[in-house]
Amino acid sequence: MDRQYFYRKKFMTDSLILGLSSGSACLATCGMVMFPYLMAGSAGVKRIALDLSLFLVTRFLVYFILATLSWYFGQALFSNHIVRNIVPGILYIVFAVLLVWFSISGNRNRDCPAKIVKTVNNHKLVPVLLGIVNSLGFCPALFIILTKGATQGTILQSYLSFLAFFIGSSIWFIPLPLAGKIRKKEVLKNIGILATGLAGIIFMIKGLTNLIGGIING
């Protein structure tokens, strides 16, 4: 159990929290749009599980690409020591405020990017398209994880951050095949929305800590 191990655990925790919030927010935003496509009418649990797996694999691949890109961009953009210490803190605060606003805003259902799949006729492509659209949806949580990926020391750390983010956000989709059997959907949605707000507050604090630490350390 070396120092590196504990450090890795710590930044993976942040990403997991963010993933949890992002997933719940996604579900709160897009649940009504995605459910009919992923569940495809009376397709049965097996078929839904298969489509869901395809959806999750697509999301995983998109995040893998984003982790790589964000890290390379980060190396180029945050090469200056002062910028590296201060800018991520500011970005965290801005995106965290957006995340909290997103969770308390009443207009969540209006903004689902997954509406685009309504124009697709080929059912087999729907889970893949949903996976791409869902991963790239312009939500504050995605901007936060991109900031995080960009500021990691190594590309492996960037991958691990995105992996934790993927796990956290995917947990919310796992009950989808059984969605028809879940009686208290409203309760789950409420908990998800609150978790989003909590994650926003956590990243606001993280941003403030980073910013103050960055200013102190010059």
Place this chain on the structure above:
Amino acid sequence: MDNNLRLTGTGKTFGKSLLYTFPMFLITFMFMTGGRPNFSDLASSLALITAFLLVNILYFLMHYTGKTDRYRAVLFIIFALSLSYTLIHNMLEVRRSMSFSQADVLECKIPFCHLVIPMMILPAIFTKSIIFPGSILGGFADISSMVVLWLIATVVLGRGFCSWGCFYGGWDDGFSRIRKKPAIKKIGELWKWMPFAVLLMVALTSAVALLPTYCSWICPFKAVTEFEQIVSVESATKAGIFLSLFGGLVIALPVMTKKRTQCSFLCPMGAVNTLSNKISPFSIKIDKKVCTECMKCVEVCPVYALTPEDIKAGKVSVFCSKCGKCVDSCSKHAINYGIKGIPAGTMKNFSRNLFLFVSFLFMAVFSAGSIISTFQGLLKLIF
């Protein structure tokens, strides 16, 4: 059976209440003295006698007057204050500070509290390790005895643990009683689910980080127990969060709303106990035949467990902490303690007596040590 009987003080004799108190008298005597009372030291003897009399008089009054919450709250608040006093006193004696260092963490010297339990479960399953830096057996506030005590209490009392066993609940319960009328009356239904969101976050993050994240970052009661030594921006931020949450959720909001806001909107243990309410044999029942739907109980409920819809449906929600405030407030005696499987309105006295005996005994035994220590400390300060 005794459907028409209700302990209101007028219908019951002094002797009958004394008779109900007698088993409590014997058991608390055994627990407090260990069966062998030692009166060699004056301060210790006085503290022991005071604590013993306090507990038994309160229990007697519950039976004699028929009021539950009024006397429960007295012991509950004293329990919270005395526990904080004992913890702080202990830490100041051992460490000369309320803060703990990294050395204390490495030597597993941090006192354990039940709020850590929801965070321990997943790491314990996956890694077979306890993520809290406290002692497992022996020592002050060890992990095993606390887990066993909580497990027994939560299975038997359900969320009643939050009003009869939690040694922090008395803080916001106390502050919620300061004002006569609430300044803030309406809080959105959505917020009732916040403890579940907190539970979800802390359980998962603790499992990944193998650290008790609630204790490290959120717990408002760090402000009145122990906290991390301030040596960095991060530890200063944590201290700021602890103090803000304590000031906001334990002091300001309870005063403004007359509700236990920390318990209702933050505590992850409250969420676990809410779920355990499903298995607890005790509950609060509404007798629809007698209820006039005056909504007085909705108004006084300190944990937002009652809504007008619940009353109309004749059901109390799973958020109920069985404090008895609604029971005390009902002039028609339509809301009562009950036992699962027994219809509302029947065996009311039997159900209440059984619940009071179990829950009060738990609180009395659990709180006795810290109350005696506190009285002892105060007596030493005075004399």
